[in-house]
Amino acid sequence: MSSKFKNTIGSLILLYLPLLLLFISVFNEFDFNYLNYQYFSFNFPFILIFYWSLKRIETLGYGFIFIAGMFNDAVLGFPIGISSLTYLIICGFAAYLRNITLRPSLTRDWLYFLFTILVANSINYFLLVLFFSIEINYYEILGNIIFTFLLYYIFAHIFDIYRKILLRIKV
Amino acid sequence: MATSRDDFVIAIRSAFLKKGNKQRFSLIGLIFFSIGLLIVSKINIPVTNYLKITLNEIVYRTSFIVSVPEKKIQDVSNKIKNHLNVYNEYLLVKEELKEIQTKKYETQFLQEENKRLKKTINEYIYNSKELVAKVLIDKNSPFLKSIIVNKGSKDNIKLGMAVLDESYLVGKIVEVNYSTSRVLLVSDLNSKIPVGIEPGNIQSILSGTGKQNGKIEYLETDISIKDKSIVYTSGSGGLFKPGIPIGTYHKETDESYEIVNFFSKLSQLTFVKLVSFEEGNK
Numbered sequence: 001m002s003s004k005f006k007n008t009i010g011s012l013i014l015l016y017l018p019l020l021l022l023f024i025s026v027f028n029e030f031d032f033n034y035l036n037y038q039y040f041s042f043n044f045p046f047i048l049i050f051y052w053s054l055k056r057i058e059t060l061g062y063g064f065i066f067i068a069g070m071f072n073d074a075v076l077g078f079p080i081g082i083s084s085l086t087y088l089i090i091c092g093f094a095a096y097l098r099n100i101t102l103r104p105s106l107t108r109d110w111l112y113f114l115f116t117i118l119v120a121n122s123i124n125y126f127l128l129v130l131f132f133s134i135e136i137n138y139y140e141i142l143g144n145i146i147f148t149f150l151l152y153y154i155f156a157h158i159f160d161i162y163r164k165i166l167l168r169i170k171v
Numbered sequence: 172m173a174t175s176r177d178d179f180v181i182a183i184r185s186a187f188l189k190k191g192n193k194q195r196f197s198l199i200g201l202i203f204f205s206i207g208l209l210i211v212s213k214i215n216i217p218v219t220n221y222l223k224i225t226l227n228e229i230v231y232r233t234s235f236i237v238s239v240p241e242k243k244i245q246d247v248s249n250k251i252k253n254h255l256n257v258y259n260e261y262l263l264v265k266e267e268l269k270e271i272q273t274k275k276y277e278t279q280f281l282q283e284e285n286k287r288l289k290k291t292i293n294e295y296i297y298n299s300k301e302l303v304a305k306v307l308i309d310k311n312s313p314f315l316k317s318i319i320v321n322k323g324s325k326d327n328i329k330l331g332m333a334v335l336d337e338s339y340l341v342g343k344i345v346e347v348n349y350s351t352s353r354v355l356l357v358s359d360l361n362s363k364i365p366v367g368i369e370p371g372n373i374q375s376i377l378s379g380t381g382k383q384n385g386k387i388e389y390l391e392t393d394i395s396i397k398d399k400s401i402v403y404t405s406g407s408g409g410l411f412k413p414g415i416p417i418g419t420y421h422k423e424t425d426e427s428y429e430i431v432n433f434f435s436k437l438s439q440l441t442f443v444k445l446v447s448f449e450e451g452n453k
Contacts, residue, residue: 027230027237066201070208074230075308077317077346077353080223081208088202095186095198100178131213134315135360137381 014166018052018059018159026072026083041140042147045072046120047155049087050113053094055163065091079132086124090116106156114149121145224348231319231351235307249439299412302326302445307351309440316359316379316437318342322445323350333404333411335444336435340364340404340415344445352445356437357385357417365407368400368420377402377417377431383438385418385431398422402431412448 013020025044045068052060069084076083093116097109121141128134187199211219253260304320322328324347332344334354342362346353355362362379368387373396376388387396400420406413418433 024237027234028241062198062201063196066196066205069205070226071230071233074223074227075234077315079209079212080226081205081212085202085205085209088198088205092187092198092202096182099182099185127209131209137360140381 011169014169016059017162018048019061019064022048022060022064022068023071026068027075040147041144042151043117043144044155045087046090046117046148047113047152049090050094050116050152051156051159053091054098054109055159057091057095062088062091078128078134082124082127085127086120089120089123093119106153109156110149110153113152114145117145117148227346227348228351231307231348234319238308299446299448302328304352304443304445306440306443309438315361316356316381317345318354318356318440318443320352320354320443320445321350323348323352325349328352328445329447331410333415333446333448335415335446336440337444338416339434340411340417341433341435341437341440341443343410354443357433358383358437363388364411364417365405366402366417367405367413368396368402370397370400373400374405374407380430384433386429387420387431396420396422396429412446 022045025048049060049065053065065087066084069082069087070080072078072083073080093112097112101108121144125136125141128136187197187202212223302322304322306318307321308319320334328344328347330344330347333340334342334344340357342354342356342359343364344352345355357364357377357379358381359379360381362377362385364377366375366377366387367373368375373390373394375390377385378388379385385402387402390396398421402417402420404411404413404415404417416434418431420429420431422429
């Protein structure tokens, strides 16, 4: 009984690990900013949302992504709804890519991810600057986009391994 | 040609309109809901303000708990850095201490004299109320430089209150919830503080740069500021008391590089003072 219970809990955690990571990352913003390297920051939720929307959207779910965006806005002090909108735009781009892709390739996903975060960030900053009159440092944004794009490749490999584990144990 | 357009439309429709496997909401519905939320938050309706305050309260507390492991890592990293720099800092502190000891009595005398003279010319003397607050969240986001503190409207915190680290200005209150508040740091791009620069009592505006320093804006072209001048609050606008130290002005000889280095380390705030000022007896 106890081992069955442990197995159920374990498989649930394993199955919803990306969702857990999404909420931890929006609450905690773990982007290594505290290292104080100038212009080094990356947007982990973007990577997570794009990858899982592309490969297995059931893991995250649009509703949870929307809620995670609201939490992110509250943590960062942005107007409520702006991160949700950005995250959902990323989901839309990923869903479109999923629909038109017959043979998935990481390099193509990676380049498409760059296009996606450029569009999503542009909408985000257009709204923040023009609609809400919040000033933003464009060099920081550029740094953030570049590092998010570069790190996608590494995280995509890690998530691929994680998906294979999920398939092997049939969660 | 028509077929590829049809494919595009079908793919878009499927991506945005179709509820996927195990999905309760369609993407387009949630996108419209987000836009609706944005419009409502722009209009600033009281009901949504209450909802926002409730959401903030829950999120800040949760974020504080979730951030504990990262804070521990940050503390260890800071400790290692401090240990490595301890000898150099010791030498600097020793020098500074000598200077401070010589200035201490002189300052005391000047303060007393200043009070007496202010009374003579009927100038306001400021009374201040201080409240110590703990920093709950210090995100150091690349976009907004702000911190969350554990004092809110239940502790009589008001919008615009000055936030000090020791006796140095680090920011002002920009959002008040029931038991938490957000402080916009002086380093944020959106922070604009009226300042006076000494020597010379040059009046200007200090703006954040989004990094760990600030810059002087709206200065007359014929005014030149000396290197290593001290930047204080000017008290213009009545928000802050005049004379709160903020940082030191630095410039290159060719004036290609001008910044204000803050006295306080904004990335390492743990406790801050929330201060309200009022003009006291003349």
